[in-house]
Amino acid sequence: xxxxxxxxxxxxxxALVAVPAITxxxxxxxxxxxxxxxxxxxxSEADRxxxxxxxxxxxxxxxEVQPTQTVVEYQPGGGWFTAILAPxxxxxxxxxxxxxEKGAANFKALAEKNVGFWGPVTVHAFSATAPSTIPxxxxxxxxxxxxxxxxxxxxxxxxxxxxxxxxxxxKPGGILGVEDHRLPEDKDSALEKSSGYIKKSTxxxxxxxxxxxxxxxxxxxxxxxDTHDWPDGVWTLPPTYKLGxxxxxxxxxxxxxxxxxxxxxxx
Numbered sequence: 001x002x003x004x005x006x007x008x009x010x011x012x013x014x015a016l017v018a019v020p021a022i023t024x025x026x027x028x029x030x031x032x033x034x035x036x037x038x039x040x041x042x043x044s045e046a047d048r049x050x051x052x053x054x055x056x057x058x059x060x061x062x063x064e065v066q067p068t069q070t071v072v073e074y075q076p077g078g079g080w081f082t083a084i085l086a087p088x089x090x091x092x093x094x095x096x097x098x099x100x101e102k103g104a105a106n107f108k109a110l111a112e113k114n115v116g117f118w119g120p121v122t123v124h125a126f127s128a129t130a131p132s133t134i135p136x137x138x139x140x141x142x143x144x145x146x147x148x149x150x151x152x153x154x155x156x157x158x159x160x161x162x163x164x165x166x167x168x169x170x171k172p173g174g175i176l177g178v179e180d181h182r183l184p185e186d187k188d189s190a191l192e193k194s195s196g197y198i199k200k201s202t203x204x205x206x207x208x209x210x211x212x213x214x215x216x217x218x219x220x221x222x223x224x225x226d227t228h229d230w231p232d233g234v235w236t237l238p239p240t241y242k243l244g245x246x247x248x249x250x251x252x253x254x255x256x257x258x259x260x261x262x263x264x265x266x267x
Contacts, residue, residue, distance in 0.1 A: 075099055
């Protein structure tokens with residue numbers, strides 16, 4: 001056997017077997033249903049143009065949205081995310097819109113107009129005073145995009161009621177996903193009443209008071225070009241362009257607002 005005995009060779013072989021294999025976990029790919037929904041050619045050209053600012057795949061992946069879930073969207077507005085969520089959920093999940101009472105009729109009309117694309121949409125209007133009509137403990141996700149600043153502008157009781165309704169609607173372990181325009185923490189909080197920007201700490205305070213636990217934050221929609229101090233608040237920037245054609249090229253170059261994404265869980 002030369003300089004190595006059979007015993008030495010057996011010991012060396014045993015040592016090699018004992019060394020665990022080193023594996024590198026691949027980053028999971030976005031769920032196919034989400035990719036298909038975002039790529040759907042039925043989405044309008046105007047909606048698609050905003051993907052570079054709103055990052056729908058990364059945003060909904062961060063909120064762990066799946067095609068089999070029951071998803072509530074608070075204040076869906078013109079349906080930008082509805083056009084992604086509702087088609088994705090139509091086969092195996094459920095999409096529930098939660099517009100304000102004043103906007104509920106308009107959103108129902110919009111849903112009926114797009115029923116061939118969106119599929120069935122359930123509408124439960126939000127009331128600042130009456131109990132929520134969403135059955136308690138039935139939702140997997142509650143999502144709200146750029147709406148908490150509106151709650152604050154309407155008053156703290158409205159914001160507290162909304163977060164309470166979100167908590168009640170979710171199953172234990174369900175996720176609340178919040179996106180909004182970031183107001184830096186060193187800015188005057190009074191700006192939350194007029195600028196359209198809101199502090200991350202304000203959202204965390206409201207969610208925590210309702211019973212939620214913060215479990216994550218994403219910077220996918222951050223924009224370092226946004227200085228948060230525009231003449232007409234966040235509405236100066238695209239897509240609103242509150243100043244019309246005045247300095248439009250300047251604001252177009254800045255792009256849409258600096259936004260945070262916060263993920264909360266219902267214990």
